[in-house]
Amino acid sequence: MRTVGSLLSRIQARPSVIGAALVLVLLLAGFVGWRLTGGGEYVAPTPTTAPAVRADTAGARASLEQLVSGVREGAELDGEDASAVAVRNAHAIGIEDVTARYVAEAGNVEQDGSWAADVEMSWRTPGDPALTEELRVGFDAEGAITGFSAPQGTRLPLWLSGPVEVRRTGSTLVVAQTSTEVADRYAELAATAVAEVRKVIGWNEPRLVLEVPAAGLDAALGAQPGTYTAVAAVTATVDGSTKAGTPLHVWVNQDVIGDLDSPGAQVVITHEATHAATDAATNTRRPMWLTEGFADYVALRETRLPLSKTAGQILAQVRENGPPDHLPGKAEFNTRSEHFGAEYEAAWLACEVLAEAGGEQALVDLYDETGRGIGLEKALQASFGFGEDELTARWRSHLSDSAA
Structure with a gap:
């Protein structure tokens, strides 16, 4: 009787037997496969993966x-x-x-x-x-x-993101992903904004650049989706830094400003032009309410609209909850804030209170002095003869009277 051991010893003794056996098994397997498929010519299977495509x-x-x-x-x-x-x-x-x-x-x-x-x-x-x-x-x-x-x-950059319309003057540059007519409108808004800002502050060599992307501001500014959805326009450095003296551009949100009438759109562009003229995006010395309120003061200076139009949101809040107990700060100016627009109106009315108390030049001086690093309290006393507590009291009283 053959044992496993005797069989192994014979195979080990004659290696050629292994090779012959394997060949026989493979031939038999091929024959069986050929018979099961009905015979005929044998065809190799087609590879299931396409050849790799190389980048040029x-x-x-x-x-x-x-x-x-x-x-x-x-x-x-x-x-x-x-x-x-x-x-x-x-x-x-x-x-x-x-x-x-x-x-x-x-x-x-x-x-x-x-x-x-x-x-x-x-x-x-x-x-x-x-x-x-x-x-x-x-x-x-x-x-x-x-x-x-x-x-x-x-x-x-807009010049790499599709066709643009370009409008240039000696003091303005508009780069817009819009129709010809809309680009012309922005060019007029920019030119008017420069003229309006120069009536209030010394902008000796004005340069206002408007960039108008087709699809909102988030992608154009490299921001998280939704950051600027409700913002009509924003002034920022061209490289995203906060380095003082870096040139500023104004990015315009067509989804928002496109729904505004001409006076409303002009207020937005003049507001941002004020920021551009005073390096507001890189100068963080001023309190936020003064930075934003002064820009609105310049933009609304020649507007003859009633307060129900220019300050309707903050006055509605005052009627419901009374006047705020403090001037708006950075937290209130969050672009995702529920009352985002009301904070701008409140800041503007604070500047209106100051201009009424000491005149426009005193307000301009306050803006300049705080921009140079002089503390708000000291600058207020120098220009108006009262400090922040008195300003806050006058501002709250003005809000209450206006809301009545």
Whole structure:
């Protein structure tokens, strides 16, 4: 009788038996499979995975070089693709010193050969410092640029985000993703705002830049979704920093300001122009109520609307709950605050109280002195002869009288 041990010893003694046995088993398995499928010619199964598609990085680099040279050399690119549109935008705005450095692929290459890469880009708008951002650039299978985007927290400049309308004067620049007619409207608002601000403060070399993105302010400013949904416009540094002296632009929310009539829209733009003229986005020495209230004072200075229109929200609150016990601070000016608009009205009325008590120049002096770092109490005493407690009392009384 054969035992397992004797069989193993024979196999170990004759290695060729293993090879012959394996060949026989494989042949039999193939024959059985052939018989079960009905015979015929054997066909190898088709691979289930498609061959890998590689990114055309050489083509991408060439497209970036073409974009840069188009902006630098003033050469127009044919067509309506993203690169050609960006070059035309850059020429209209006056963009200078453009560079584009390919960094790395971002994600997988699609089956159609399209893909995206991180690209470090720099540029300079006349009057501004050079800006550098790492943006996301889309490419097609041949490496042609298909579009630009920005990661969360990074600003995407309007000249790279689609066609824009540009309006320029000696003191204003409007870059708008709007129709021709709407761009003309913003140009008029900007010019009027400069003139109105100069009637109150010394803006010797005015420069007001309006940027009007098509889709709200959050993406344009690299902010979390919903941050600026209810904000008509915001003045901020071009690079997102808080460094004093950094040029400021005004970003306009079309979803909000588009619903305003001409006087209302003008108030918004003049308010923001006041911030731009006084470096309000980088000067944090002033109390918030004075920064915002003074900007509204300038914007509403020549408005002849009743208080029911210019201060309706705060007066409604006073009728219901009485006047606030303190001037509005940073917490009240939160863009997500339930009573966001009322705080601006309250701050404006505080400045109205001051202008009525000491005149417009005294209010301007207070704004200037606090901006230089002089304490509010000291500056109030110097310009008006009373301090913050007296101002608060007069302001609360004015609110109560106006709400009656």
